[in-house]
Amino acid sequence: MELQDTPEEWRVVATTTPFRGNKTSVRTDDVVMPDGTVARRDYQVHPGSVAVLALDEHDRVLLLKQYRHPVRQKLWEIPAGLLDVPGENPLHAAQRELYEEAHVKAEDWRVLTDVYTTPGGCDEAVRIFLARGLSEAEGERFEVSEEEADMELARVPLGELVRAVLAGALHNNCLVVGVLSLAAARAEGLDESLRPADAPWPARPFEA
Numbered sequence: 001m002e003l004q005d006t007p008e009e010w011r012v013v014a015t016t017t018p019f020r021g022n023k024t025s026v027r028t029d030d031v032v033m034p035d036g037t038v039a040r041r042d043y044q045v046h047p048g049s050v051a052v053l054a055l056d057e058h059d060r061v062l063l064l065k066q067y068r069h070p071v072r073q074k075l076w077e078i079p080a081g082l083l084d085v086p087g088e089n090p091l092h093a094a095q096r097e098l099y100e101e102a103h104v105k106a107e108d109w110r111v112l113t114d115v116y117t118t119p120g121g122c123d124e125a126v127r128i129f130l131a132r133g134l135s136e137a138e139g140e141r142f143e144v145s146e147e148e149a150d151m152e153l154a155r156v157p158l159g160e161l162v163r164a165v166l167a168g169a170l171h172n173n174c175l176v177v178g179v180l181s182l183a184a185a186r187a188e189g190l191d192e193s194l195r196p197a198d199a200p201w202p203a204r205p206f207e208a
Contacts, residue, residue, distance in 0.1 A: 007202070010031050010032055010033070011031070011032040012029045012030065012031055012032075013030045013031075013032060013038060014029070014030040015027060015028065015029045015030070016028045017045075023046075023047060023082060023084075024044050024045060024046050024047070025044070025045045026042060026043070026044055026045070027042070027043055027044075027045050028040060028041070028042050029041050029043075042121075043121050043122055043123060044121065044122040044123070044124070045123055046122055046123055046124035046125075047082055047083050047084065047086070048082070048083040048090075048124060048125045048126070048127075048203070048204040049080055049081065049082055049083060049117075049124060049125075049126045049127075049174075050080065050081060050083065050090045050093045050094040050097060050126065050127050050128075050129065051078050051079065051080035051094070051097075051126055051127075051128045051129070051174035051178060052078055052079045052080070052094050052097060052098045052106075052128075052129050052131050053078050053112055053128060053129065053130050053131065053178035053179065053181075053182060054078070054079065054098060054102070054104060054106060054131040054132075054134055055130065055131070055132050055134070055158070055182075056134045056155060057134075058155075058157075059157055059158050059159075060155035060156055060157050060158070061078065061155065061156055061157075061158055061161055061179065062078070062079065062102055062104065062134070062153070062154075062155055063076050063077065063078060063153070063154045063155070063156055063161075063175070064076075064077055064078075064079065064101055064102065064151045064152065064153050064154075065077070065151060065152040065153075065154070066150070066151050067150060071171075073171075075170075075171060075172045075175075076154075076170055076172065076175060077172040077174065077175050078128075078172075078174055078175050078178055079094075079097045079098050079101040079102055080097060080126075080174050081093065081096070081097040081100075081101075083204060087205070087206055087207055088206060089198075089206045089207060089208065090127045090129075090201060090204065090206055091109060091129070091197045091198060094109070094127075094129045094131070095109075098131060099137050101151070102153060103136065103137045103141045104134050104135070104136065104137055105134070105135055105136075105137045105138075106131035106132060106133050106134050106135075107132070107133030107134075107135075108131070108132040108133045109129055109130070109131055109197035110129065110130045110194035110195060110196065110197055111127060111128075111129060111130075111194060111195040111196065111197060111199045112128045112129060112130040112178055112181050112182060112185075112194060113128050113177060113178070113181045114126070114127050114128070114201060114203065115128070115173075115177055116203070117173050125201075125203035125204050126173075126174060127201055127204070128174055128177060128178045128181070129197065130178075130182060130191075130194060158179065158182065158183065161175075161179045162179055162180065162183050165179055165180060
């Protein structure tokens with residue numbers, strides 16, 4: 001058995017877009033099932049995202065705390081953002097987000113993991129990078145607004161984050177996946193053989 005997700009597309013006999021938002025939309029597809037019946041599937045169409053697990057020289061992860069209205073909570077998160085431009089290079093987007101949200105740059109970039117956040121109801125794909133060799137970015141800080149204007153920043157040891165995740169204290173998808181992925185990579189001795197930052201990403205193809 002090969003442990004590999006595989007591309008496949010079932011036939012769609014009708015499709016509509018009942019809602020279009022600023023960045024995402026909702027699509028309704030009538031999909032032909034294996035037994036020949038047709039089932040209706042509603043899902044969010046999403047441009048994709050990047051996230052950055054930024055690790056400093058003291059083995060601390062750079063975090064920010066931000067209000068998320070749908071869940072009515074302020075969540076500890078890692079820097080992240082949308083792939084606003086179709087075909088945008090995800091590494092460039094991740095570097096931009098790290099600069100804008102934390103005013104930090106990094107020397108060493110690797111792909112930590114790629115995930116679909118909620119594949120049963122949304123096509124969002126996220127690439128989570130591991131960034132090391134951190135330093136203060138040059139120039140003025142990026143001017144934030146809306147929810148980002150209220151952000152808190154912190155640096156927390158990786159081990160402390162692992163314990164908080166497993167205790168159910170932290171819930172942000174990218175933080176949870178990123179922290180546990182790095183911990184697992186270290187446990188298996190794979191943290192120095194992670195994929196390069198420009199590794200192919202079939203879910204969101206990009207130009208180098």
